[in-house]
Amino acid sequence: MRKSLPSLIIDSAILLLFVMVVYVFTFSDTFSIMELPDSFYHLNTIFLSILIEALPFVLIGVIIAGIIQIFITEDQLKKWIPKNKYAAVFMSCVVGGLFPACECGIVPIVRRLIAKGVPIYAGIGFLLTGPLINPIVIFSTYMAFGNDLKIALLRMGIGFLIALVIGIIISLLFQSNQLKAHATTISSCQADTDNQSFLEKVGKTLLHAVDEFFDMGKYLIIGAFLAAFVQVYVSTNLLVSIGEGHVASLVVMMGLAYLLSLCSEADAFIGASFSNIFPQASILGFLIYGPMIDLKNTFMMLSVFKTRFVLIFVGIVTVTVFILISLLQGFI
Amino acid sequence: MKLNGQQLLRATILLFFTIFIFRLHVSGDILKLINPKYETLSQIGASLFLLLFLVQMHRVFTFGTKAEHHHHEGGHDHHHDHGDQPMNLKKVFSYMIIVFPIASGMLLPLSSLDASIAKNKGATLSITRQAEQEESSQDELAETQTPDEVPPGTEQPAGDDNPIDPNIYKNTIKKTEYDQLRSDILLQTHIEMGETLFSTYYQEIMANTEQLQGTRVSLSGFVYREEGFSAEQLVIGRFLITHCVADAGLIGFLTEFDQAKNIEDNTWLDVTGTIQLTDYQGSQIPVIEVTDVETIEEPDQPYVYPINIEIVE
Numbered sequence: 260m261r262k263s264l265p266s267l268i269i270d271s272a273i274l275l276l277f278v279m280v281v282y283v284f285t286f287s288d289t290f291s292i293m294e295l296p297d298s299f300y301h302l303n304t305i306f307l308s309i310l311i312e313a314l315p316f317v318l319i320g321v322i323i324a325g326i327i328q329i330f331i332t333e334d335q336l337k338k339w340i341p342k343n344k345y346a347a348v349f350m351s352c353v354v355g356g357l358f359p360a361c362e363c364g365i366v367p368i369v370r371r372l373i374a375k376g377v378p379i380y381a382g383i384g385f386l387l388t389g390p391l392i393n394p395i396v397i398f399s400t401y402m403a404f405g406n407d408l409k410i411a412l413l414r415m416g417i418g419f420l421i422a423l424v425i426g427i428i429i430s431l432l433f434q435s436n437q438l439k440a441h442a443t444t445i446s447s448c449q450a451d452t453d454n455q456s457f458l459e460k461v462g463k464t465l466l467h468a469v470d471e472f473f474d475m476g477k478y479l480i481i482g483a484f485l486a487a488f489v490q491v492y493v494s495t496n497l498l499v500s501i502g503e504g505h506v507a508s509l510v511v512m513m514g515l516a517y518l519l520s521l522c523s524e525a526d527a528f529i530g531a532s533f534s535n536i537f538p539q540a541s542i543l544g545f546l547i548y549g550p551m552i553d554l555k556n557t558f559m560m561l562s563v564f565k566t567r568f569v570l571i572f573v574g575i576v577t578v579t580v581f582i583l584i585s586l587l588q589g590f591i
Numbered sequence: 592m593k594l595n596g597q598q599l600l601r602a603t604i605l606l607f608f609t610i611f612i613f614r615l616h617v618s619g620d621i622l623k624l625i626n627p628k629y630e631t632l633s634q635i636g637a638s639l640f641l642l643l644f645l646v647q648m649h650r651v652f653t654f655g656t657k658a659e660h661h662h663h664e665g666g667h668d669h670h671h672d673h674g675d676q677p678m679n680l681k682k683v684f685s686y687m688i689i690v691f692p693i694a695s696g697m698l699l700p701l702s703s704l705d706a707s708i709a710k711n712k713g714a715t716l717s718i719t720r721q722a723e724q725e726e727s728s729q730d731e732l733a734e735t736q737t738p739d740e741v742p743p744g745t746e747q748p749a750g751d752d753n754p755i756d757p758n759i760y761k762n763t764i765k766k767t768e769y770d771q772l773r774s775d776i777l778l779q780t781h782i783e784m785g786e787t788l789f790s791t792y793y794q795e796i797m798a799n800t801e802q803l804q805g806t807r808v809s810l811s812g813f814v815y816r817e818e819g820f821s822a823e824q825l826v827i828g829r830f831l832i833t834h835c836v837a838d839a840g841l842i843g844f845l846t847e848f849d850q851a852k853n854i855e856d857n858t859w860l861d862v863t864g865t866i867q868l869t870d871y872q873g874s875q876i877p878v879i880e881v882t883d884v885e886t887i888e889e890p891d892q893p894y895v896y897p898i899n900i901e902i903v904e
Contacts, residue, residue: 295699297707298707300700300702301702301704301708303696303701303702304623304702304703304836305837306692306695307624307692307695307696307701308623308624308835308836311615311625311835312624312625312629312633312837314633314636314640315635318636318639318643319639462646466647469646472605472643473601473685473689477688477689480688480692486837487837490708490837491708491711493711494710494711495711496710519837521834521838522835524834528831528833528838528897529838
């Protein structure tokens with residue numbers, strides 16, 4: 260993608276213009292004349308904090324997706340995935356467990372893998388274990404629960420088991436890739452990359468990342484906004500007052516995990532703050548369900564998968580986590 | 592040569608994200624949003640936005656032959672959006688959503704969380720729970736005491752002019768130092784909570800309330816009340832930020848003193864008092880019998896962060 264001289268000059272001119280406009284805009288003060296209720300400022304602050312925290316992960320995710328798009332061929336991928344369904348689910352859960360990601364960064368990566376021909380169930384296995392089982396999450400869980408490894412290990416172990424079960428259920432229900440129509444033909448972008456130089460490929464990778472960001476960004480933003488809204492306007496005390504008994508407390512903790520949309524690296528500390536009120540199994544429900552699926556991440560998946568699939572998937576994850584944690588309650 | 596309006600719009604949005612995030616870093620406002628530990632990551636994020644912007648600039652103009660770059664144009668009814676399809680209402684709406692955080696972030700001032708948020712998050716729930724949860728760690732603690740050594744900066748007499756800790760946002764401590772600190776807390780006659788060690792001391796006091804009864808403690812925080820408090824009671828607390836402000840949790844102590852009834856929620860106080868044990872809604876929790884109280888301005892760093900323990904030495 261070599262640039263001609265006039266194009267370079269124009270690029271730089273526009274760049275300069277941008278910088279000037281932005282400078283004027285940027286260093287003017289924020290409007291404090293606006294009279295809005297305090298809670299609105301809190302909403303805005305929490306919304307931005309979720310977004311600012313998530314953006315680096317999402318950007319890294321879209322860039323990795325771009326790399327997969329341009330540098331990895333379908334054939335290479337197919338070699339890695341076992342033919343057998345169950346083996347493929349198992350393999351994807353293991354790979355997810357080794358791949359440190361967070362629940363928003365992983366969505367674009369999984370989308371790209373599936374568009375490249377990875378079966379839906381394998382993609383889902385990867386999606387579920389990626390944010391849940393990784394060194395940072397283990398460490399933060401260990402810290403949050405008073406330097407006790409038990410909860411951290413239970414979280415990983417039971418989480419892995421649940422991801423396997425969900426992957427298998429998905430493999431029985433869905434054969435096609437379930438991507439939205441526009442996402443299914445992306446692989447054609449690669450058509451003529453074979454004879455391109457490395458630098459050209461890098462440029463393409465980044466352009467793909469830009470498109471991916473614009474595809475996904477709005478869903479991340481809506482998700483973050485709703486999660487912030489819940490934090491400001493829905494009282495936790497109210498939820499907790501519902502949560503008497505094993506079943507109700509598990510429902511409440513899973514509901515909280517979904518609505519609060521915390522990153523898996525940070526949720527252990529919030530989970531730990533409930534350990535006096537709710538039984539350990541419910542806390543585990545919070546710790547396992549949250550990284551697999553939450554409000555913010557549901558919106559991101561809606562940008563990638565067919566709406567019907569997302570709804571069914573959310574249902575399957577919810578029911579599976581609920582049933583398995585309830586069954587294991589006696590052993591924890 | 593052709594100017595592609597929509598590509599220009601995309602480039603502008605990417606640039607504004609870059610500038611928005613860098614501006615937060617330059618002004619220091621970023622600390623109202625995230626734990627300082629994640630600052631570098633956030634800067635990497637902003638740099639990636641800049642990189643994507645520069646790459647996107649290549650699309651803003653097409654020069655005659657360059658149009659064929661979109662090799663897969665035609666032949667497919669659907670392909671994903673490269674930003675080269677005509678604008679329609681749906682797309683305008685999408686772009687508005689993407690621009691929204693930049694606009695609200697640049698136009699509205701950031702607030703710091705206060706008592707109303709604490710109320711919503713069920714703050715006392717977490718205040719009472721730790722008393723029980725941390726009890727288990729007491730025994731191991733008692734064994735590791737080494738009375739001779741005092742780590743620097745932990746035992747400062749009251750009234751000492753504490754210089755501002757240059758590492759206030761660094762928040763990192765070696766594993767051995769941390770263990771030392773934890774074991775030394777029981778020997779101190781006056782615990783200064785400070786900022787860096789606030790959460791560490793908080794946990795230790797919650798875990799060892801009985802042994803620490805009668806110990807003097809100084810801390811600053813904002814005033815927060817729950818229903819059911821008596822007129823002399825209020826909580827003085829700080830928000831603990833693990834990751835970003837969305838995961839903030841209130842940590843603080845129940846305090847008792849006569850003037851409490853005259854102090855409004857969200858007032859920042861600097862108090863000194865002695866640790867006592869009290870019964871609150873069925874749990875044994877520490878309460879601070881306040882002797883000295885002073886109203887202060889909200890500090891530059893209203894939040895506290897968990898301390899990072901360096902395990903590798």
